[in-house]
Amino acid sequence: MALYQRTAIEQKGYGMIAKTAISPGRLILVEEPLFSLPSVLFSREVLAQAKHPESTLNTIIATAVKALPKDKQVVFLELHNSKTRPGVFLGIWQTNAFGLGSDNDDLGIFELASRFNHSCFPNAVHSWNYNTKKMEIHATKAIPEGTEITMSYLSFEEIIQPCAMRRTMLQGRYGFTCSCHACASPGNAKSIAHRTELAMLDGELARGNFSLGMNAARPMKNLRRMLELFPLEGLEGELGRVYNDAFQLCIGSGDQARASAFMELCVKTRCFYLGTGLKDDARNRELVRRPQSHHTFQALGNKWGTKLSMKKKEGSVGFDEWLWERAEK
Ligand SMILES: [Zn+2]
Structure with a gap:
């Protein structure tokens, strides 16, 4: 039995809601990608050689989608597209693709994992299982029944930034204004202080x-x-x-x-x-x-x-x- 249910949420469209209480560490989802593409295709160096990088990418993704069975093509086209520019395949890809693991690995599209909303204060985290070649989502906190299950769409370096910077990134990339626990007042001031400190501490390490x-x-x-x-x-x-x-x-x-x-x-x-x-x-x-x-x-x-x-x-x-x-x- 799935631990979540896709449900309409006020001002957010849809989200994944816990159907039962979920304990920290529990495996919530295992899913293989609809399809994946090498991340090198999206690198600056490769795109710099294309005359029209966006339409080139759109064509690459469209070709991959059209190679899928009909029902999976429909699944892809029903995913959210936060981009207003032409090139619907690229728009859906950019809104939904996940990195598959660390370093320079592939990027993949998932029917279910894509439907978990973002939070800067998430209660779940996604990871790539190299052995099974599947995406996994685990709970990071106790999630009470009826609560939305969320994960971060931002990279580590991005998620430790204070609210204003995160919001700008999320708005630009996904077209929404984050109103998660860490972005909304009144918890906001404390979170800004924590993340400012985190970014500073990490910056010292990274240097x-x-x-x-x-x-x-x-x-x-x-x-x-x-x-x-x-x-x-x-x-x-x-x-x-x-x-x-x-x-x-x-x-x-x-x-x-x-x-x-x-x-x-x-x-x-x-x-x-x-x-x-x-x-x-x-x-x-x-x-x-x-x-x-x-x-x-x-x-x-x-x-x-x-x-x-x-x-x-x-x-x-x-x-x-x-x-x-x-x-x-
Ligand atoms: Zn947020």
């Missing part, structure tokens, strides 16, 4: 200070704070990213024990919120066992050097203090 051999204790402090902020902003699906970054800092500084502990938390958190079919899942499990096999082992020196045998068990007395001992106080 790669630590990779230049600077003090890794500072980015560790940032990550610890991000771990507190993500759940406050409904971004539990991003927690694995924090643990993965902490792994990188630890293994780069020779701390095998903490690197292994952080990667173990990364794998556990990602499995819970994103499923077990992620592209790097097997490799990450190997890094829990042998963190020193990572190519950046001791790249920042060995000033935090520990052996794997010094690893503390999650949940043991003093685990949290031990885990974050390297973070700047």
Whole structure:
């Protein structure tokens, strides 16, 4: 039995409503794409060579749609088109395509997954299962019966921006004004403060200070704070990213024990919120066992050097203090 039902929602058109109470981590949807196309087709470099990039893309997508069985063509054409420009195939594609996994992978169109509305404070998250080649949607929070199930349409870098920037992006790309929990008052001011801080913390990390051999204790402090902020902003699906970054800092500084502990938390958190079919899942499990096999082992020196045998068990007395001992106080 499906856990959701497509229902008319005031001022939003349609949305997916929970038909039953859904617990965090629960698998809500598994779906294979109607069709997919390589993301390289949509790259700037390829489009720069086309005389009329938009009509070229429209033709590529139309060709893919026309190769589908008739009933699936109808499904595609019934999906929402937020674009007003001519080129209905491209418009539907741009409104509904999902990236299939990380890096430079394919983009795909889904009949059901496309019907979940966006929220900047979502209660579900989508992920791509590399083993089954299917999209999965998992709950990130307890979703009471009758509540709308939502997920984020924005990338990580976009979703951590304050409300005004997110709204501009969503308006431009999808043609709606977001009025989710994080965008609407009165919760708005707190959310703006949290996301301004998140964007600042992430910006410091992204500038790669630590990779230049600077003090890794500072980015560790940032990550610890991000771990507190993500759940406050409904971004539990991003927690694995924090643990993965902490792994990188630890293994780069020779701390095998903490690197292994952080990667173990990364794998556990990602499995819970994103499923077990992620592209790097097997490799990450190997890094829990042998963190020193990572190519950046001791790249920042060995000033935090520990052996794997010094690893503390999650949940043991003093685990949290031990885990974050390297973070700047
Ligand atoms: Zn919003």
